[in-house]
Amino acid sequence: MSAFRSTLVLRTGLCLRKAAATRTLSTCFQGFPPWMKSENSMENSDVVLRKTPCSCNSSLRLLGSGYSLGSYRSHFPRIHCTRGYAKKAKAERVPTRSADKKVRKQQVSTKSHMTVRELAQAMGKTEDHIYECLLDRDDIDDLESKTVLDTATIREVVKISGMVAVPMKEHEEKKKEVKDAVRRPPPDPSVLVRRPPVVTIMGHVDHGKTTLLDSLRKSDIAAGEAGGITQHIGAFSVELPTGERITFLDTPGHAAFSALRARGALVTDIVVLVVAADDGVMEQTLESIKHAKAANVPIIVAINKCDKKNADPEVVMRELLSHGMELEDFGGDVQSVNVSALKGEGLTELAEAIVTQAEVMEVKGDNKGPVEATVIESRTDKGKGPVATVVVQRGTLRRGCYLVAGTAWAKVRAMFGETGQQVKEAPPSTPVEVIGWKDLPSSGDLILEVETESRAHEVVGWRQEQKKEQKLAEDQVEISRKMKEHDQHYQAVREATKDLRRWQQKKVKYEEFKPTPGSEKAKSTEPELNIVIRGDVFGSIEAIMDTLASYDCEEDCKLKVIHADVGAITESDVEMAAAFDGLVYGFNTRVPKGVAKLAEQKNVPIKMHKIIYRLFEDLKEELSAKLPTKEELDIKGAANVLQVFEVTVGKKKVPVAGCRVTQGEMDKRRDALLVRNGEVIFRGPVSSLKHLKDDVWTVKQEMECGIALHKCPDIRHGDVIQSFEVNELPQTIDWNPGF
Numbered sequence: 001m002s003a004f005r006s007t008l009v010l011r012t013g014l015c016l017r018k019a020a021a022t023r024t025l026s027t028c029f030q031g032f033p034p035w036m037k038s039e040n041s042m043e044n045s046d047v048v049l050r051k052t053p054c055s056c057n058s059s060l061r062l063l064g065s066g067y068s069l070g071s072y073r074s075h076f077p078r079i080h081c082t083r084g085y086a087k088k089a090k091a092e093r094v095p096t097r098s099a100d101k102k103v104r105k106q107q108v109s110t111k112s113h114m115t116v117r118e119l120a121q122a123m124g125k126t127e128d129h130i131y132e133c134l135l136d137r138d139d140i141d142d143l144e145s146k147t148v149l150d151t152a153t154i155r156e157v158v159k160i161s162g163m164v165a166v167p168m169k170e171h172e173e174k175k176k177e178v179k180d181a182v183r184r185p186p187p188d189p190s191v192l193v194r195r196p197p198v199v200t201i202m203g204h205v206d207h208g209k210t211t212l213l214d215s216l217r218k219s220d221i222a223a224g225e226a227g228g229i230t231q232h233i234g235a236f237s238v239e240l241p242t243g244e245r246i247t248f249l250d251t252p253g254h255a256a257f258s259a260l261r262a263r264g265a266l267v268t269d270i271v272v273l274v275v276a277a278d279d280g281v282m283e284q285t286l287e288s289i290k291h292a293k294a295a296n297v298p299i300i301v302a303i304n305k306c307d308k309k310n311a312d313p314e315v316v317m318r319e320l321l322s323h324g325m326e327l328e329d330f331g332g333d334v335q336s337v338n339v340s341a342l343k344g345e346g347l348t349e350l351a352e353a354i355v356t357q358a359e360v361m362e363v364k365g366d367n368k369g370p371v372e373a374t375v376i377e378s379r380t381d382k383g384k385g386p387v388a389t390v391v392v393q394r395g396t397l398r399r400g401c402y403l404v405a406g407t408a409w410a411k412v413r414a415m416f417g418e419t420g421q422q423v424k425e426a427p428p429s430t431p432v433e434v435i436g437w438k439d440l441p442s443s444g445d446l447i448l449e450v451e452t453e454s455r456a457h458e459v460v461g462w463r464q465e466q467k468k469e470q471k472l473a474e475d476q477v478e479i480s481r482k483m484k485e486h487d488q489h490y491q492a493v494r495e496a497t498k499d500l501r502r503w504q505q506k507k508v509k510y511e512e513f514k515p516t517p518g519s520e521k522a523k524s525t526e527p528e529l530n531i532v533i534r535g536d537v538f539g540s541i542e543a544i545m546d547t548l549a550s551y552d553c554e555e556d557c558k559l560k561v562i563h564a565d566v567g568a569i570t571e572s573d574v575e576m577a578a579a580f581d582g583l584v585y586g587f588n589t590r591v592p593k594g595v596a597k598l599a600e601q602k603n604v605p606i607k608m609h610k611i612i613y614r615l616f617e618d619l620k621e622e623l624s625a626k627l628p629t630k631e632e633l634d635i636k637g638a639a640n641v642l643q644v645f646e647v648t649v650g651k652k653k654v655p656v657a658g659c660r661v662t663q664g665e666m667d668k669r670r671d672a673l674l675v676r677n678g679e680v681i682f683r684g685p686v687s688s689l690k691h692l693k694d695d696v697w698t699v700k701q702e703m704e705c706g707i708a709l710h711k712c713p714d715i716r717h718g719d720v721i722q723s724f725e726v727n728e729l730p731q732t733i734d735w736n737p738g739f
Helices: 002-006 082-102 116-123 127-133 151-160 170-178 209-217 255-266 283-294 313-322 347-361 453-496 502-513 517-524 538-548 571-579 593-602 612-626
Strands: 008-010 060-062 107-110 164-167 198-203 234-239 245-250 270-276 299-304 335-338 372-381 385-394 402-405 408-416 431-437 446-450 528-535 558-566 583-587 606-609 630-649 652-667 671-676 679-691 698-700 704-709 720-729
Touching (some): 107 116, 151 164, 209 234, 209 299, 234 431, 245 347, 270 283, 270 347, 299 313, 372 538, 385 408, 402 453, 408 453, 453 502, 528 612, 538 558, 538 583, 558 571, 571 583, 583 612, 593 606, 630 704, 652 679
Parallel strands (some): 107 164, 198 245, 528 583
Antiparallel strands (some): 372 385, 372 446, 402 446, 630 720, 652 698, 652 704, 679 704
């Protein structure tokens, strides 16, 4: 050992130096054999040895006492010089620093408003990463994938993630503006050709609009309508005895179908206003006049039911004059014709008036170029799929055309006329049913023809993106409003608790946000009705939703529409209704057997209706059934308190009222009211009822008795004790749908 401590010789030269302030040999030679760490060995040496690889490639050799390096080669790590180690370390550190300088932060393209999902996709991260970055934000609660983040929040998340936010360039957003399909400019008058006029029949419900149309086209549509009222827009092409063709639109007259009447007025050339001679001007008559004037469309008045005994066309004319309708009989320019749709009287005169008006207006159209049309009605057919009734306004519609309407597109597979026959082409003013829609278009949408299917996808995608951005903007406004309210509330609480100690501030916050049993109970027992609606056509759904928008009894019972769509009732509808403890309404649609069986298993009511006002009558009954019963007290007897006694029961003194019955009878089995100066002081059960010294059940009028009320501490002379029964009466919702 002494030889090892005194003599160390390097093969290539001495590489060990004495250094008083550095580690000892033992710390550098960790892992050596035990004999090297004993007393009077290496620990007492003040030389420095290194185990780190070195560029000088020097090694140790042991001399003396018979020990050599070869004997313990496996125990000795390679020992290197400090000079070589320093050069090696410096060479290793320099490229590392230069590599760090070349690292660039990832750039993220951002917009002014983005959802959590969009930001995660732009950053190449998960949504959980976004949530983690915003954990410390007090002003953001309930983050979801669709939550909209503002610009400041987006930049904060990107910065925390070690990236750089790069706002999307303006030219990238402007590219979207050229993707939409637009209408063509007005045509050259020289290329226009004559077309049939589009005539919309409007008026009040049950004034004979559909019967008039039946008489013109020799059909019997009115007989097949539920309840005898029109509930859709019907489009028909009628050939008059004179050979003229006219396209008629029959609109509903019921109050619920205001939107359908407005849509009919916008796509028409002439409005025929039907007024019953025995009923006069009604509410929907005035509404029809307003729609026609708003669309700047000429009006022809047809005074119907002139064959009735109580009919008075003169009265109807004066009523119309009072509402701004200047008829020709009174020196105005509005034509009026007396007709009887049921007997077919005056129809020729009405047809001539329509043709004359069309000639004066010079109704012409452009039958060349891309198609422009309007969706009158849309529905889902079991065999045909999405079907749209359209009226062509420009161009000629043919099979194979690519159409775009709103966010729906179609390749026309087939077209059908009003009688069900296939149509090869549809020139302007022709109503047809179009088959081939990928999605159901909305009634009133403008239809435009595009060149190819890829162009249709491009237009629909652009419109969907526009709707999405509009929705995001609306959501951001609401989010900003709620954040402002939250911040104001937070600042108010902070100002109110700034003088309190920390534990007191925490207690105030806990008391503010902890769920109280009372509030949870009130919330769970609040009446609510959830419904799913299915209709035959889009117009029916639109009319129902417009009427539901007038519901104004949310404080009594909440009404929520979970889902509304066109077509037959599906299993998904039943599942949704079951999840929300609601019911399903079907309007002029059907229920497959499998769906009916599932609804029976899930205990989900399905209510089918064919008349719209019957549907709302049923809905009002369901809403009324959700209301709690109203409690009504029926007074059965009354007794005046003449004197008050105190009776000892156990260790307590109980007040007993000496009374005389003045009305009906007092019954121990009923609850009692203690009335003082017309105000109810106490309500509770009767603990004791005595006549003289006997316990009795009842005491009749003009008899005296003693009455003790359960836990009533204060009874005075002159009070009145009333015996009553509680009657539970059902409540009725106070909502008027308008019909």
